[in-house]
Structures are given as structure tokens and as C-alpha cells.
Amino acid sequence: MKNVKVYGPGCKRCETAEQMVHDTASQLGVEVTIEKITDAKSIAMAGVMSTPGIEIDGNLVHTGGLPEVAKLEGWLTAQ
Amino acid sequence: MTTNTRGQQVPRGMPVWAWYSSLPVGALIWFILYGQLVIFSEWVTKLFPVERDSHAGEAIAFFVYDVPKVLMLLIAIVFVTGVLRSWFSPEKTRAILAGKRQVWGYPLAAALGVLTPFCSCSSVPLFIGFVSAGIPLGVTFSFLIAGPMVGPVGLGLLYGLVGWKIATIYLVFGFSIATVAGFVLGKMNLERYLQDWVRELNTAPVGDVPDARLTFADRLKIGATQVQEIVGKVWLWVVVGILIGALIHGYVPETLMLQIMGGETWWSVPAAVGVGVPMYTNAAGVIPIVEALLGKGAALGTTLAFMMSVIALSLPEMIILKQVLTYRLIAIFIAVVSAGILATGFLFNLII
Numbered sequence: 001m002k003n004v005k006v007y008g009p010g011c012k013r014c015e016t017a018e019q020m021v022h023d024t025a026s027q028l029g030v031e032v033t034i035e036k037i038t039d040a041k042s043i044a045m046a047g048v049m050s051t052p053g054i055e056i057d058g059n060l061v062h063t064g065g066l067p068e069v070a071k072l073e074g075w076l077t078a079q
Numbered sequence: 080m081t082t083n084t085r086g087q088q089v090p091r092g093m094p095v096w097a098w099y100s101s102l103p104v105g106a107l108i109w110f111i112l113y114g115q116l117v118i119f120s121e122w123v124t125k126l127f128p129v130e131r132d133s134h135a136g137e138a139i140a141f142f143v144y145d146v147p148k149v150l151m152l153l154i155a156i157v158f159v160t161g162v163l164r165s166w167f168s169p170e171k172t173r174a175i176l177a178g179k180r181q182v183w184g185y186p187l188a189a190a191l192g193v194l195t196p197f198c199s200c201s202s203v204p205l206f207i208g209f210v211s212a213g214i215p216l217g218v219t220f221s222f223l224i225a226g227p228m229v230g231p232v233g234l235g236l237l238y239g240l241v242g243w244k245i246a247t248i249y250l251v252f253g254f255s256i257a258t259v260a261g262f263v264l265g266k267m268n269l270e271r272y273l274q275d276w277v278r279e280l281n282t283a284p285v286g287d288v289p290d291a292r293l294t295f296a297d298r299l300k301i302g303a304t305q306v307q308e309i310v311g312k313v314w315l316w317v318v319v320g321i322l323i324g325a326l327i328h329g330y331v332p333e334t335l336m337l338q339i340m341g342g343e344t345w346w347s348v349p350a351a352v353g354v355g356v357p358m359y360t361n362a363a364g365v366i367p368i369v370e371a372l373l374g375k376g377a378a379l380g381t382t383l384a385f386m387m388s389v390i391a392l393s394l395p396e397m398i399i400l401k402q403v404l405t406y407r408l409i410a411i412f413i414a415v416v417s418a419g420i421l422a423t424g425f426l427f428n429l430i431i
Contacts, residue, residue: 009200009203011200013198014200040204040403041276041280043203044208044211044280047208048204048208049169049170049173049197049201049208049209050169050197050201050205051201063169064168
């Protein structure tokens, strides 16, 4: 079970990023809980300055723009 | 571990050599097409049952010439900017600016504001990230003003549509306003007008994403995805802007333009700012209007003031910043930037 947090104030790209995480995880058969964080203060406190940001099990793995699917698969399958 | 991509999802499967070889081929095709625009637009205009010299003929010619031209320029500028900006990130910029309290922190911030990739929806986390890392408020403002004000899209289109002289003037003054306004705001000790919770955040958040080395092909990919994303988003604004420009070009009499936006009418500069601030569009949409205004004899200072206030001061951006700034600080911010824009407008109406 991986705990994924998607940081973003709710712009279109942030929603797409969340959807990408959801789709990629279900394709890989990886169980995830996705939490969307839209509050500016929490986003900043996580160290995210360009949104969307993606955090997996407490590690910030990506900020700014949409991630590449190949990389997303790598993060979701990493132990 | 991972790279920090700032582009959209990249289509997989295109080999590296294809990226490298498509660059010169694409550039060649671009230049050949760009050279045919006048022939193309005159040909299309003739298809309409109107006199070429009539109001409608002029408006149609302007529209069919400008739409492909602006879109082609936009694609080229966004691509080159996307590639260049792949060397920069908000995290690197923050590291460079942190602790720069000297005077040259302001022009440096303004320069980085132009080069750092960020979208307006990230401006709040970016603002907090900067301020909480100890970057002075004024320096942060220089960064935030310069980004939209002297963005490459605006400058490139200005260069392509109205010439290098006005583009250079715009660059110099836009950059100066960002630097000086940041400096003035910095001297006013406005930290107390931040929202309370922002002032209380004094720990610099860590968590920089590891930035793996990108190959040049990766950077080309970032440029290409930027084109897809940005041109896909702004093309409608561009077409509407050109439509307004075409109507001005075809139908507004020069005498009326001289009365409203001529250099003799002192109130034209503040009026241009007053109209420009609430107008919400982007650089790509406003520059065809600027082209038409200047072509009809509008004074340069008035037009510059209009363009700057449209691009640099937008109400939606202020509403976003309301999360971190109090109304008082937003009002001071608008007042200082507007003062710079007004000064630029009056100066050019005076000397030209």
C-alpha cells in the first residue's frame, strides 16, 4: 500500500496528475491511497514551489508539470 | 533517482536521433512558410467579395495575415523558451536568491523571473517558498513582476509584429519597472502586511526534488510539450486579440485614435492603465491589438502603458495573491507598479 499525495491548488494540470497516478497505479495493480492537497500553506510547507507536486510515502518525487508515465511507474513500483 | 520534468507527458518511442534531426528540418520548414505569409494572406483576402481597400478588406487582410504569423511566432518562441527554461527551476532560483539583500538582488531576481518556469497557478506556493527561505519581500516582488511583464512571448511577438526598436524599449523599461518597483516595495518594510500565517512560517521548507541530468533531446522534448500545452491553451485568446486588432485596423478612423490615444491628451496614459488593469488576457492576445493601435497613430507611451498594465497587473492574479497578502499590501503593490507604468507612458509621450 502506497500513500500518495498530490499537491496543487486545483488547476487543471493538478487534476490530470491525480488522475494519472490513479490510472497508472490501477494498471500496475499497485494499491494506493491518493490524497489531494489544495491548501496553499500545506503545499508550501511540503517544499513544493511549482505545482503539481507528487509525494509517495513521504518522499517528494516530482514537482512542476505532469510526470512521465514511465517515471511514475518507477516510483509506484519502487520498494 | 528521478528527474524534475516540467513538461507535459512525453510521447514515448521517438528516438533521440529523430529529435536532433527534426530540429533543423522543423526550423527550415518554419522559415520557408513564414516567408510566404504575405502571399498567402493576399490570396485569401481576394477570395472574399470585398474591395481590398475598403474597411472590410483591410480588416480581413489584417486578420488572415496575423493569425498564421502570430501562431507561427508563438510556436517558435514557446519552443525556444521551453528549451532554455529547462536549465532553470524555482528551486534553483530560490537557492540563488536566498540571502541576496544587496541592491543587485533586485535586477538578478527580475532576470530570473524571466528565465524561471512557473505558471500563475503556482504563484502562491512559490511566493511562500521564497519568503520563508529568507528572500526579501522586495526581491520576491521583482521576480513576480518581471515574469509576466517581460515574458519571452510578449517580447518575441512585439519584435515580430511591431519591430525591434519598440521591443527593445519595452524590454528595457519593463525590466526597469520590475527592478525599481521591487526595490521601492522592499524599502517600505511591508512584511507586516503579509497574512499572519505567512509571517509565522520562518522555517525554510526543504525537500528539493533531485534534479537528474537531462540530455539535450530531453530538453527538446520539454520544448515540444510546452508548445503543445501553451499554444493549445492560448490560441483562442490570440484569435480574439487579432480580431479586435483587425477591427481597429479596418474601421477606427485615425482622427478618432489621435483624439483618444494621441500624445497630446494628457489623460490618455492613466486612462490606458485604467482600462488595461481589469482586462484579462495574455501577452499573445494583447500584442495584435497593440500592433493595430500603433498602426493607427496611437502614441507610443500610451500604448506601452496599456500593454504593460494588461500583462503585468491582472485582477485574477491579485485574487490568487490575496491568500498571502493583505488588501493593503495588494493596493500598495498595484500603486507602485502602476506608478512605474504611468511614468514610462508619460516619458515616451513626452520625448517622441
